[in-house]
Amino acid sequence: MSTITPERQQTLTTTDYPVIAPGHNFITVTEKIANIVLARRTPFGWLVGTAIAFTMVMMLLYTIGYLVLTGVGIWGNNIPVAWAFDIINFVWWIGIGHAGTLISAILLLFRQDWRTSINRAAEAMTLFAVACAGLFPLLHVGRPWLAYWLFPYPNTMGMWPQFRSPLMWDVFAVSTYGTVSLLFWYTGLIPDLATMRDQARHPLVKKLYGVLAMGWRGSARHWHRYETVYLILAGLSTPLVLSVHTIVSFDFAVSLIPGWHTTIFPPYFVAGAIYSGFAMVLTLLIPIRKFYGLEDLITLRHMHQMAKVMLATGLIVAYGYLMEAFIGWYASGYEWFMMRNRALGPYAWAYWMLILCNIVIPQLLWSKRVRENMLLLFLVSIVVNTGMWLERFVIIVTSLYRDFLPSSWGMYSPRLWDFTMFFGTIGFFLFLMFIFIRLLPMISIFEVRTLLPQAKVHTEPEGAAAHD
Amino acid sequence: MLNDQPDRTSYDIVRERWQQQAGAGDFEKWWRRALHDGVVPDTALAGRTLTVRTDFAAVAPNSAPAQGLEIVFRPDPSTYDGRFANLGWLQELPKPLTKLTWDNVIYLSPRTAEKLGLDRVIGSRGGEVWSEIVELRFDGRTVRGPAYLVPGHADDCATVFMGYGRERAGRVGSKIGYNAAVIRTTGAMWAGTGAELRRTGEAYQLASTQLHFLMEGRDLVRATTLEEYVQNPEIVHERGHEPPEDLSLYPQYQYDGYRWAMAIDVSACIGCNACIVACQAENNIPVVGKEQVARSREMHWLRVDTYYEGAPENPTAYFQPIPCQQCEKAPCEVVCPVNATVHSAEGLNDMVYNRCVGTRYCSNNCPYKVRRFNYFLYQDWETPTYKMMRNPEVTVRSRGVMEKCTYCVQRIQAAKIEAGKDGRRVRDGEVLTACQAVCPTEAIVFGDLNDPNSRVAKLKAEKRNFSLLGELNVRPRTSYLAALRNPNPELKGA
Numbered sequence: 001m002s003t004i005t006p007e008r009q010q011t012l013t014t015t016d017y018p019v020i021a022p023g024h025n026f027i028t029v030t031e032k033i034a035n036i037v038l039a040r041r042t043p044f045g046w047l048v049g050t051a052i053a054f055t056m057v058m059m060l061l062y063t064i065g066y067l068v069l070t071g072v073g074i075w076g077n078n079i080p081v082a083w084a085f086d087i088i089n090f091v092w093w094i095g096i097g098h099a100g101t102l103i104s105a106i107l108l109l110f111r112q113d114w115r116t117s118i119n120r121a122a123e124a125m126t127l128f129a130v131a132c133a134g135l136f137p138l139l140h141v142g143r144p145w146l147a148y149w150l151f152p153y154p155n156t157m158g159m160w161p162q163f164r165s166p167l168m169w170d171v172f173a174v175s176t177y178g179t180v181s182l183l184f185w186y187t188g189l190i191p192d193l194a195t196m197r198d199q200a201r202h203p204l205v206k207k208l209y210g211v212l213a214m215g216w217r218g219s220a221r222h223w224h225r226y227e228t229v230y231l232i233l234a235g236l237s238t239p240l241v242l243s244v245h246t247i248v249s250f251d252f253a254v255s256l257i258p259g260w261h262t263t264i265f266p267p268y269f270v271a272g273a274i275y276s277g278f279a280m281v282l283t284l285l286i287p288i289r290k291f292y293g294l295e296d297l298i299t300l301r302h303m304h305q306m307a308k309v310m311l312a313t314g315l316i317v318a319y320g321y322l323m324e325a326f327i328g329w330y331a332s333g334y335e336w337f338m339m340r341n342r343a344l345g346p347y348a349w350a351y352w353m354l355i356l357c358n359i360v361i362p363q364l365l366w367s368k369r370v371r372e373n374m375l376l377l378f379l380v381s382i383v384v385n386t387g388m389w390l391e392r393f394v395i396i397v398t399s400l401y402r403d404f405l406p407s408s409w410g411m412y413s414p415r416l417w418d419f420t421m422f423f424g425t426i427g428f429f430l431f432l433m434f435i436f437i438r439l440l441p442m443i444s445i446f447e448v449r450t451l452l453p454q455a456k457v458h459t460e461p462e463g464a465a466a467h468d
Numbered sequence: 469m470l471n472d473q474p475d476r477t478s479y480d481i482v483r484e485r486w487q488q489q490a491g492a493g494d495f496e497k498w499w500r501r502a503l504h505d506g507v508v509p510d511t512a513l514a515g516r517t518l519t520v521r522t523d524f525a526a527v528a529p530n531s532a533p534a535q536g537l538e539i540v541f542r543p544d545p546s547t548y549d550g551r552f553a554n555l556g557w558l559q560e561l562p563k564p565l566t567k568l569t570w571d572n573v574i575y576l577s578p579r580t581a582e583k584l585g586l587d588r589v590i591g592s593r594g595g596e597v598w599s600e601i602v603e604l605r606f607d608g609r610t611v612r613g614p615a616y617l618v619p620g621h622a623d624d625c626a627t628v629f630m631g632y633g634r635e636r637a638g639r640v641g642s643k644i645g646y647n648a649a650v651i652r653t654t655g656a657m658w659a660g661t662g663a664e665l666r667r668t669g670e671a672y673q674l675a676s677t678q679l680h681f682l683m684e685g686r687d688l689v690r691a692t693t694l695e696e697y698v699q700n701p702e703i704v705h706e707r708g709h710e711p712p713e714d715l716s717l718y719p720q721y722q723y724d725g726y727r728w729a730m731a732i733d734v735s736a737c738i739g740c741n742a743c744i745v746a747c748q749a750e751n752n753i754p755v756v757g758k759e760q761v762a763r764s765r766e767m768h769w770l771r772v773d774t775y776y777e778g779a780p781e782n783p784t785a786y787f788q789p790i791p792c793q794q795c796e797k798a799p800c801e802v803v804c805p806v807n808a809t810v811h812s813a814e815g816l817n818d819m820v821y822n823r824c825v826g827t828r829y830c831s832n833n834c835p836y837k838v839r840r841f842n843y844f845l846y847q848d849w850e851t852p853t854y855k856m857m858r859n860p861e862v863t864v865r866s867r868g869v870m871e872k873c874t875y876c877v878q879r880i881q882a883a884k885i886e887a888g889k890d891g892r893r894v895r896d897g898e899v900l901t902a903c904q905a906v907c908p909t910e911a912i913v914f915g916d917l918n919d920p921n922s923r924v925a926k927l928k929a930e931k932r933n934f935s936l937l938g939e940l941n942v943r944p945r946t947s948y949l950a951a952l953r954n955p956n957p958e959l960k961g962a
Contacts, residue, residue, distance in 0.1 A: 070844065071842075071843055071844040071845065071867045071868060072826070072843055072868070073760075073765070073843030073844040076763070077828070077843070078763050078764035078765050078843075079764055079765065079831055079837060079839065079840060079841060080764070080831075080832075080837045081764075082828035082829075082831045082832050082841060083828060083829075083832055140827075141825045141826045141827050141868070142824070142825065142826020142827075142828070142841065142842065142843075142867065142868020142869055142870070143824075143825050143826050143866075143867070143868040143869070146825045147825055149806045149823070149825055150805050150806060150825070159806075159807065159823070160807075161805055161806055161807065162802075162804055162805055162806060162807040164802045164803075165802065165803050165804055165805040165829070166803065167803070167805035167827055167829055168805040171805070251829075254802075254803070255799070255803065255829075255832060255833045256799050256833060256835060256940060256942075257832065257833065257835075337684070400832060403835065403837070404686075404835040404836070404937055404940075405686075405688060405773070405790075405835070405836060405837065405936075405937075406680040406681075406682060406683060406684050406686070406688075406775075407678050407680065407681075407771070407773035407774075407775070407788075407790070408678075408836070408837035409679055409680045410679060410764040411596075411679070411764075
């Protein structure tokens with residue numbers, strides 16, 4: 001094992017791709033990013049993409065309307081499989097959100113400079129994914145108009161919610177997550193909103209960004225407060241990266257159903273969440289950086305790092321599957337039956353597809369050539385997204401459909417409305433993403449400026465002196 | 469009254485007849501004596517000497533038909549000869565051996581089906597059961613209906629069921645199933661030979677409430693023979709492992725008043741389904757229709773599970789009624805986020821419909837899967853006559869709400885009010901749950917465990933008593949008495 005000495009670090013960093021392509025200065029960075037929003041005419045591709053996404057949003061709204069008017073019976077859920085696409089999609093979307101928070105909070109605390117060019121888009125993705133995720137627990141209940149009963153609020157019934165229920169914990173976990181993510185994202189946007197205000201020429205646009213910038217003038221005091229708040233929010237978000245999906249996994253781990261009642265779920269869910277989140281960031285950023293010509297700001301370095309995070313979390317997830325199978329065998333009885341039934345029963349195709357998508361295919365990421373081939377990387381990210389969706393399908397459906405009493409075993413098949421709801425949220429997600437890249441700087445302007453060599457002039461000697 | 473002597477009483481007529489029979493002597497004395505003894509001396513019929521016919525086997529009709537199949541006509545277990553075809557409750561009542569609803573089928577033994585190439589006739593697509601339509605030809609007439617494989621059915625025989633295929637039965641019963649009467653003639657009222665069966669290759673959807681009939685090596689219905697049980701009463705518990713009662717993070721409940729419980733004798737259950745219909749009538753349980761049953765959304769609070777054990781040619785069948793087990797450590801209670809299912813002071817697992825938002829988590833966490841969810845608005849809230857039909861003591865559930873067996877809590881409350889008026893406790897046997905009240909074999913017993921002399925307390929003290937899935941430590945309040953069989957040793961293995 002070779003330890004990483006300063007010399008080796010030097011060679012590593014010099015041979016690796018830079019986080020920002022050479023040739024940029026403060027002005028070019030600002031103009032490049034701000035002009036995507038301000039100066040460029042709306043690209044035709046954007047219009048087409050938004051129109052498709054908007055159609056899917058309409059499909060979602062139609063489904064929701066029909067659902068609320070008719071009942072959750074329009075889906076394929078039944079008894080014993082009382083949760084299916086609804087909770088699969090919820091967990092999938094929540095998981096996707098985790099990459100954004102990880103990138104912006106944990107990597108900030110670890111001072112990873114490569115996070116800077118991707119955190120804005122990743123955080124936006126988090127917010128939109130949480131918005132999609134939030135739709136499912138709200139609408140999957142039998143009487144959505146009473147879903148507010150899950151919140152602890154003073155009421156004439158004199159009732160509290162039931163604090164022993166993991167669904168209750170979910171309410172707190174997800175609403176906290178949504179709130180903190182929104183604050184974190186917006187706080188990080190304020191200096192850039194001021195830049196946009198200053199760059200904008202149209203008075204109305206100027207006014208709009210001005211209001212959103214909340215009077216940011218860039219004074220030293222502003223910066224000081226900004227840095228403090230941002231760090232505090234990062235500190236608050238960091239435990240959330242771990243806690244939210246842990247609590248989501250409790251929905252299953254706390255129950256007694258074989259296949260759910262598993263102590264490995266919290267770490268395995270968190271790893272899976274980050275895995276799928278990074279896959280989604282890649283799915284979004286690879287086309288975005290191509291269409292907007294951002295290869296100099298989102299460089300191969302970023303792609304490498306994200307692919308490596310995926311590879312690592314993917315291996316943790318693989319370990320999770322292995323342990324699940326091992327503990328099933330070790331526990332024997334119902335657990336072992338469940339495991340064999342998963343791998344060999346009528347839904348075995350889902351299990352093996354999951355192994356293929358989440359374990360086998362992502363091993364391609366060991367190869368540097370794959371990590372540098374954007375098309376392949378994009379395809380792998382899609383495969384991982386699919387695999388992570390299948391993982392939740394396997395956990396939820398193949399645990400429920402054959403539990404303790406063979407007399408109550410059933411089968412599950414999704415209906416048309418399960419798909420319109422699912423693809424509807426994908427449309428909603430993409431729609432929000434399109435709006436975001438059109439109206440807000442998708443890369444943090446002021447943070448990317450700190451990556452420039454010019455920005456390091458004053459700090460370098462001090463740091464060097466401290467080391468010597 | 470019907471003859472030409474309206475003034476004569478029946479007493480006179482009988483007396484006159486015996487006056488002729490009695491012969492000489494004092495008739496009055498003879499008559500009084502006969503009435504007192506209840507017998508007229510020396511009037512027994514003379515015995516007849518009989519000899520066994522040894523050529524019986526040769527004269528008897530051939531049980532295995534020379535060609536084709538034997539055909540047996542049976543009334544339907546739910547709709548009888550069709551007179552009940554328009555009753556939704558009975559249409560949706562799962563037939564005891566197949567759990568099929570809303571259809572009649574043609575029973576075949578697995579071996580016969582295999583011979584006809586129908587071995588893969590039963591498939592499932594999603595939660596639905598699919599079968600193949602066959603054409604049954606008998607006595608020059610044909611009928612088409614779905615074939616169905618039934619373990620234990622006689623080989624080379626097809627059983628058809630009457631009660632279906634009615635053209636004008638009404639809103640519920642019209643035009644479902646096939647009409648077996650089409651091939652039934654006075655020549656073969658109940659059985660006949662020489663039927664032919666032809667495959668058509670057409671798939672047909674059936675709706676069944678149970679898709680799997682094997683216990684998979686799980687200790688669900690415990691059964692033994694009387695002989696073994698007498699020798700070793702612990703035999704019922706040998707395979708089971710029940711954790712100690714205090715193995716829980718939550719404190720034990722205290723019951724100062726009543727502690728309701730139920731015991732179900734698996735030996736006594738004959739799978740007649742009366743309890744299911746009684747429950748449905750008592751508790752305003754909706755009929756959901758074939759399509760919803762096929763999607764595994766039937767609403768019966770009580771179901772009777774059927775399990776087959778042994779060879780498919782001659783299996784042993786067990787029936788096990790499953791109401792809500794009213795667990796002491798109920799897994800449904802802890803996962804409901806809005807407290808819609810809670811433990812009562814008398815040990816019941818109460819469902820609060822008004823509070824339920826319908827997350828369905830309770831159903832997922834129920835190891836017995838006895839909870840039922842209103843996926844749609846299954847109740848007809850508009851038709852006035854249905855309002856008359858319903859039990860006014862029981863809430864009519866709305867869409868999006870979970871429901872399940874309540875141990876007929878309305879009957880418990882009524883009995884408590886009656887007892888309260890007299891200032892006494894509810895007596896044993898005063899509360900009969902709907903299922904218990906109709907059970908022809910008294911397999912279901914309900915009562916108060918705080919009363920050591922109650923029938924249910926005594927049954928639960930028996931060694932035969934076991935908890936279904938007791939190893940999960942959910943402490944079900946409904947327990948089962950193991951099935952005891954007492955086979956005649958001479959018939960054993962026959």
